[in-house]
Amino acid sequence: MSVEPLRYEKLAGELATMISGGVLAQGDRLPSVRQLAQERRLSVSTVVQALRQLEGRGLVEARPQSGYFVRPAATVRSEPQARSTPDAPMPVDISERLVHVLQAGAQPGVAPLSAALPANELLPIAALHRLYSGVARRHPQLLETGSHVHMDLPPLVRQLVRRSLSWGAPLPAEEFVITNSCTEALNLCLRAVTRPGDTVAVESPAYYLMLQLLETLGLKALEIPCDPRTGMSIEALELATRNGGVAACLLVANGSNPLGSLMPDDKKRRLAALTASRGIPVIEDDIYGDLYFGDSRPWPVKAFDSAGNVMLCASFSKCLSPSLRIGFVAAGRHRAAVALQKTITSGGTNPLTQMVLAEYLESGAIDRHLRHLRRTYRNQVDAMRAAVSRYFPASTRIAQPQAGYVLWIELPEHIDTTQMHARALREGLSYVPGELFSPSGMYRNCLRLNCGNPHTPEIDDAIRRLGRIFGGGEGTPQAGRG
Amino acid sequence: MSVEPLRYEKLAGELATMISGGVLAQGDRLPSVRQLAQERRLSVSTVVQALRQLEGRGLVEARPQSGYFVRPAATVRSEPQARSTPDAPMPVDISERLVHVLQAGAQPGVAPLSAALPANELLPIAALHRLYSGVARRHPQLLETGSHVHMDLPPLVRQLVRRSLSWGAPLPAEEFVITNSCTEALNLCLRAVTRPGDTVAVESPAYYLMLQLLETLGLKALEIPCDPRTGMSIEALELATRNGGVAACLLVANGSNPLGSLMPDDKKRRLAALTASRGIPVIEDDIYGDLYFGDSRPWPVKAFDSAGNVMLCASFSKCLSPSLRIGFVAAGRHRAAVALQKTITSGGTNPLTQMVLAEYLESGAIDRHLRHLRRTYRNQVDAMRAAVSRYFPASTRIAQPQAGYVLWIELPEHIDTTQMHARALREGLSYVPGELFSPSGMYRNCLRLNCGNPHTPEIDDAIRRLGRIFGGGEGTPQAGRG
Numbered sequence: 001m002s003v004e005p006l007r008y009e010k011l012a013g014e015l016a017t018m019i020s021g022g023v024l025a026q027g028d029r030l031p032s033v034r035q036l037a038q039e040r041r042l043s044v045s046t047v048v049q050a051l052r053q054l055e056g057r058g059l060v061e062a063r064p065q066s067g068y069f070v071r072p073a074a075t076v077r078s079e080p081q082a083r084s085t086p087d088a089p090m091p092v093d094i095s096e097r098l099v100h101v102l103q104a105g106a107q108p109g110v111a112p113l114s115a116a117l118p119a120n121e122l123l124p125i126a127a128l129h130r131l132y133s134g135v136a137r138r139h140p141q142l143l144e145t146g147s148h149v150h151m152d153l154p155p156l157v158r159q160l161v162r163r164s165l166s167w168g169a170p171l172p173a174e175e176f177v178i179t180n181s182c183t184e185a186l187n188l189c190l191r192a193v194t195r196p197g198d199t200v201a202v203e204s205p206a207y208y209l210m211l212q213l214l215e216t217l218g219l220k221a222l223e224i225p226c227d228p229r230t231g232m233s234i235e236a237l238e239l240a241t242r243n244g245g246v247a248a249c250l251l252v253a254n255g256s257n258p259l260g261s262l263m264p265d266d267k268k269r270r271l272a273a274l275t276a277s278r279g280i281p282v283i284e285d286d287i288y289g290d291l292y293f294g295d296s297r298p299w300p301v302k303a304f305d306s307a308g309n310v311m312l313c314a315s316f317s318k319c320l321s322p323s324l325r326i327g328f329v330a331a332g333r334h335r336a337a338v339a340l341q342k343t344i345t346s347g348g349t350n351p352l353t354q355m356v357l358a359e360y361l362e363s364g365a366i367d368r369h370l371r372h373l374r375r376t377y378r379n380q381v382d383a384m385r386a387a388v389s390r391y392f393p394a395s396t397r398i399a400q401p402q403a404g405y406v407l408w409i410e411l412p413e414h415i416d417t418t419q420m421h422a423r424a425l426r427e428g429l430s431y432v433p434g435e436l437f438s439p440s441g442m443y444r445n446c447l448r449l450n451c452g453n454p455h456t457p458e459i460d461d462a463i464r465r466l467g468r469i470f471g472g473g474e475g476t477p478q479a480g481r482g
Numbered sequence: 483m484s485v486e487p488l489r490y491e492k493l494a495g496e497l498a499t500m501i502s503g504g505v506l507a508q509g510d511r512l513p514s515v516r517q518l519a520q521e522r523r524l525s526v527s528t529v530v531q532a533l534r535q536l537e538g539r540g541l542v543e544a545r546p547q548s549g550y551f552v553r554p555a556a557t558v559r560s561e562p563q564a565r566s567t568p569d570a571p572m573p574v575d576i577s578e579r580l581v582h583v584l585q586a587g588a589q590p591g592v593a594p595l596s597a598a599l600p601a602n603e604l605l606p607i608a609a610l611h612r613l614y615s616g617v618a619r620r621h622p623q624l625l626e627t628g629s630h631v632h633m634d635l636p637p638l639v640r641q642l643v644r645r646s647l648s649w650g651a652p653l654p655a656e657e658f659v660i661t662n663s664c665t666e667a668l669n670l671c672l673r674a675v676t677r678p679g680d681t682v683a684v685e686s687p688a689y690y691l692m693l694q695l696l697e698t699l700g701l702k703a704l705e706i707p708c709d710p711r712t713g714m715s716i717e718a719l720e721l722a723t724r725n726g727g728v729a730a731c732l733l734v735a736n737g738s739n740p741l742g743s744l745m746p747d748d749k750k751r752r753l754a755a756l757t758a759s760r761g762i763p764v765i766e767d768d769i770y771g772d773l774y775f776g777d778s779r780p781w782p783v784k785a786f787d788s789a790g791n792v793m794l795c796a797s798f799s800k801c802l803s804p805s806l807r808i809g810f811v812a813a814g815r816h817r818a819a820v821a822l823q824k825t826i827t828s829g830g831t832n833p834l835t836q837m838v839l840a841e842y843l844e845s846g847a848i849d850r851h852l853r854h855l856r857r858t859y860r861n862q863v864d865a866m867r868a869a870v871s872r873y874f875p876a877s878t879r880i881a882q883p884q885a886g887y888v889l890w891i892e893l894p895e896h897i898d899t900t901q902m903h904a905r906a907l908r909e910g911l912s913y914v915p916g917e918l919f920s921p922s923g924m925y926r927n928c929l930r931l932n933c934g935n936p937h938t939p940e941i942d943d944a945i946r947r948l949g950r951i952f953g954g955g956e957g958t959p960q961a962g963r964g
Contacts, residue, residue: 095822099822117627118627119627120626123625123626125622125623125625126622128625129619129622129624129834130618132614132617133614133615133619136612136613136615136618137611137615140608142611143607143611143805144605144607144805145599145600145601145602145605145805180662180828181828181829181830183828184827184828184829187826187828191698195678196677196678197678209826216823218700317829321626323624323830323833323834324625325662325828325829325831325832341698344665344694344695345666346661346662346665346666346669346807346828347665347804347807348663348804348805349807350805350806350807351805352611352614352805352835353832353835
């Protein structure tokens, strides 16, 4: 398990340090590609790769015919820091509080800042409805009994295999199990490889639904510190699993929720090797993998796994429609166990909906749609960062997501976002309090915002009012960018 | 909790004893309704009710303008007897063997006698496809994000409430949670009211999927003896729960699987009262409730529950299409806990499919369809009983299902259906061995047959060959009735 960073990562890291240290100030032009290549004795393509990574991280921006420039202040505000976590695994108990937060946040009239849901106008709803109508006519046998017995439709699996070409390596069709959502996929994987009372290593902060899953399955959570940019600490995971006792590792390597971190390839490689060598199954949620802000589709941890140890879960809820309720898992050597859990948990997945998704993926519309969506989400996240930067207290730290559309914010130490939540709700505002992302209740001065909606004046005003609740000064409204 | 049978039940019981004792022989005409009413000082309607119950139990048949007659020999063969069960709860371990049995039974060329699946020609597949096509066009917003947040579509819940009028009492809309199948509903209920390690009271024999559910949730099964006609023994349940320690009771009161038993109203009333008074939640699977062979829709246990203690689960997999993957639970006072489990388990249920089901139920087509289906399933079960009677060893006992389309058969003591299964498979035959219906491995001389298909000459021949494997003489083929 080598820790050596790749050359382009090394260069990117050095330039990032210069930016965060102020050596390169906002608006500064970076040395040209040719200059960097000559000076550092690197190939042009390595330099370009480094610059694109910096661009993906929001630190620099390319201007046509002019080169790369350090991005404006809002984007270089301090980011949250990795925190140390409790040594011991612990039972989870967040569900009741979380349900209250999400239900309250979904009430009419409340700004849509809590659940991670995209705006409808960003989704191809009409195209999906047309496909349903056509598929139901063109495939009149889909609802017959036979399709229940062999529930995973070959056309959908074929499309998923095709898509897996951009995930680092094509996955064998036999690995796939189609599910009723990514959530169900995560459930099946956990049930396949754990027993009640087991310990599961999770990110800190972790996606609350993962914590809820552990809670209802009677599993304990072991929080592993995460870097806000690069995700789970491999060193900490190595330490935590040295003496056994960890039954699985559950994480989001691409666009973690809530941090928006993106694990570099080298860390993914080390994670895959470490867990395989210790026999710890990895359950990877890649639902944000297609919604990257960088140059190219980030590979999942699964791409670096040759042991069949990684179960890759995802769905199209974040880019097509959360109402389809179709997800999948490529379950490696755990495929049979996961398929059995599927049979027991919900029997199968509606074949008509599977065919709708298969035809959408086959049409090629998905790639055009995703290109547009990535730009849109990125702009929305940028706009939200800028708004938080304007309206929240000066010492607020703001994450710099690399994918997805949620934003993690760290307020000054003394602000308790759980306590403030009731007041925010009374004012028609919502968010998810930070403590719900940790079984040990860390992150009480943090919160997560949904950036799935265009940054309208209404959203901007909501952030302004939220900032006031947290003691921020009144910045100048500047909306309509999203 | 009174045990007094109702008057019509008393009369029916007496007549049944006369038939089984041979006082009334096959083909005999029963006394007329007027005669019985006069002699027994009962109202005409009570007598009619008793005769109809006997008819529902397959003991007598009405002939137009002639009265009621004792049915032919096949229907009065001995039935399996209730067996005593282990006193202690035990962990379940059947999944691997079961998966093998079901997969092998679903291979092409194997007679469809194992999984409880109906023939496609009995299902309204074309109508459902037409509805999908129309619904997708007429409701162009169904896949939008909002419908994810409030995932249970009001039109479907309204139709379920309307249907619940024939379940004894209309259920409040607020009690419903829509799920991705009856299986998922059972899962959610178990997860809502149990913790790993808990004990759940189940029928003996019990539906294998219920046992699998307990297995994967780390729950122990406590087998409660069942009468092949009237289901779970309330006395045994009373004894078994006297000292606490039972976290839930899981059963099929209407058309139990595999027995096909139908619990009489009085037993349901006592079950509801007993469990409520002891605080034991009841999870009731009513998937066969609409497929009764008697006169009128049997009520679920839920109808006798005023404490909100019974969770009623079902779906339309057995009568519309197993591929729809839509079920529901009316969860009483456990509604919030079940809804939470739903959120965590699979998030929601596809609203387009919900609307398809809602429109089908609203159209009224369902009632015509069910009338036809009940007759068909009943004929198929009758034909299967007759075939087993012809071809299986003379001392074979055959259940007399009151609903559904599975048939439970008890072979002579020395025949081991698990051991014989491999040989049956080699000959292109399949069934579910009896031991898979019990966590303690009871019922090794029993098996379950699927009667979901018309009794064609091929099916009849399959039963003949199966009978030969079990050492039966060669009866005279007589098929094509189904």
